[in-house]
Amino acid sequence: QVQLVESGGGLVQAGGSLRLSCAASGRTLSGYTMGWFRQAPGKEREFVAAVTWSGVIVYADSVKGRFTISRDNAKNTGYLQMNSLKPEDTAVYYCAAKPFTGTFIYTRVYEYDYWGQGTQVTVSS
Numbered sequence: 001q002v003q004l005v006e007s008g009g010g011l012v013q014a015g016g017s018l019r020l021s022c023a024a025s026g027r028t029l030s031g032y033t034m035g036w037f038r039q040a041p042g043k044e045r046e047f048v049a050a051v052t053w054s055g056v057i058v059y060a061d062s063v064k065g066r067f068t069i070s071r072d073n074a075k076n077t078g079y080l081q082m083n084s085l086k087p088e089d090t091a092v093y094y095c096a097a098k099p100f101t102g103t104f105i106y107t108r109v110y111e112y113d114y115w116g117q118g119t120q121v122t123v124s125s
Contacts, residue, residue, distance in 0.1 A: 001026045001027070001114075002024055002025075002026045002027055002029070002032070002097055002113075002114040003024065003025045003026045003114075004022055004023070004024055004095050004096070004097060004114055004115060004116035005022070005023050005025075005116055005117070006020060006021065006022050006093065006094065006095050006116040006117065006118060006119040007020070007021050007023070007119060008020040008021050008119060009093060009119030009120045009121045010120075010121070010122070011122045011123075011124065012085055012121075012122070012123055012124070013123070013124050014085060014086055014087055014123055014124065014125050015084060015085065016085050016123070017081070017082060017083045017084075017085065018082045018085065018121060019079060019080070019081050019082070020036070020079065020080040020082065020093055020095075020119060020121075021077055021078070021079055022034065022036075022077060022078040022079070022080075022095030022116060023075075023076065023077050024076045024077065024078075024097065025076070028073075028076055029053075029071070029073065029076050029078075029097060030053065030073065031053050031099055031100070031101045032053060032097045032098060032099050032100065033050055033051070033052045033053060033097065033098045033099075033100045033105070033106060034050065034051055034069075034071055034078040034095065034096070034097050035047065035048075035049065035050035035051075035095070035096045035097070035098070035106065035107075035112055036048040036049050036050070036069060036078075036080045036093060036094070036095055036096075037093070037094045037095075037096060037109060038089075038091035038092065038093045038094065038121075039091055039092050039094070039118075040088075040090060040091040040092075043091075045094070045109050046060065047060050047107040047108070047109075048060050048063055048067065048080070048093070049063065049067055049069040049080065050069065050105050050106065050107065051069050051070070051071055051078070052100065052101075052102070052103055052104075052105060053100070053101050054101070054102075054103055056103045056105060057069055057105075058105040058107065060107075062088075063082075063089075066082065066083050066084045066085075067080060067081065067082050067083070068080070068081040068083075069081075078095055080093070080095075082121070085121075085123045086123060087123045087124065087125045088123075089121060089123050090121060090122050090123050091120075091121060092118040092119065092120050092121075093118060093119050093120075093121050094115055094116055094117075094118045095115075095116045096109075096112035096113075096114060096115050096116070097112065097113065097114040098111060098112045098113050098114075099113065
């Protein structure tokens with residue numbers, strides 16, 4: 001089993017930045033794809049970004065050029081650097097993991113096996 005814990009959320013003004021972290025425990029994330037999703041009130045959970053074990057990265061169009069996903073395999077931790085934040089980025093952000101060693105990027109909620117509890121990001125205008 002893999003346990004994921006997100007941190008780093010908070011309240012920020014539009015144009016500001018936040019860095020989310022996702023710490024994994026239970027087993028190493030070697031061979032796992034890590035993803036970030038978000039869910040705004042009244043909306044479905046949506047894909048934000050993902051990075052494969054081999055380093056292939058994909059972003060949702062809505063965050064391209066503003067968000068950067070990364071991972072530190074030695075620390076068993078993933079990150080989401082969020083810059084130029086907008087009020088529409090307000091949501092609960094979740095990290096997720098899927099055992100997969102290939103280069104295909106999974107972007108659907110149901111494709112991921114492990115989830116964190118989420119961290120709230122609020123961007124004020």
